[in-house]
Amino acid sequence: MSGWGWFGASLGMIVFWGLIIGAFVLFLRALDRPQPTGPHRAHWAPPSPASPEQLLAERFARGEIDEEEYRRRLQVLRAEGTDLTKH
Template sequence: MMYGGDGWMWNGGWGWGGWILMTLVMVAFWGLVITAVVLAVRYLAGGGSHHNRAGGGSAPADSRAENVLADRYARGEIDVDEYRQRLTLIRETR
């Protein structure tokens, strides 16, 4: 009998230290469970993608196109006239 007259749980057990340890372990366990649930909900609700979230949201497609165009111009792949023409085209099709 584990909980009988001389059972380890009540007489001669870990005493208060055991109860404190069990309490801390349970708090840590439930903290991990709650954290896992919150992360799972955020992952599923957000579609699972964590990139392109600088500034709280993803950049619109036209803004990304402008960035790519600016990078090409900065690398010298296109000249200023082509840059302006394409930038105008991108902004007109919004």
């Protein structure tokens, strides 16, 4: 082997052992990580239900209702919305 061959083999050996050690360290860190339990087990939360005002805004954005109807219904929701939930 020439001088460059030894250099390449040495560099390859360093990269090889670096990958092996790195994989081992990542494996140990994964084992050491505490496992989530209870209600916080998932890292994501399901989407919360849309409020009546959000649903109304979506209908307006899709063009299902016009601006006049949107404003009228929004006013009703804001004026009587708290009374509707007491039943």
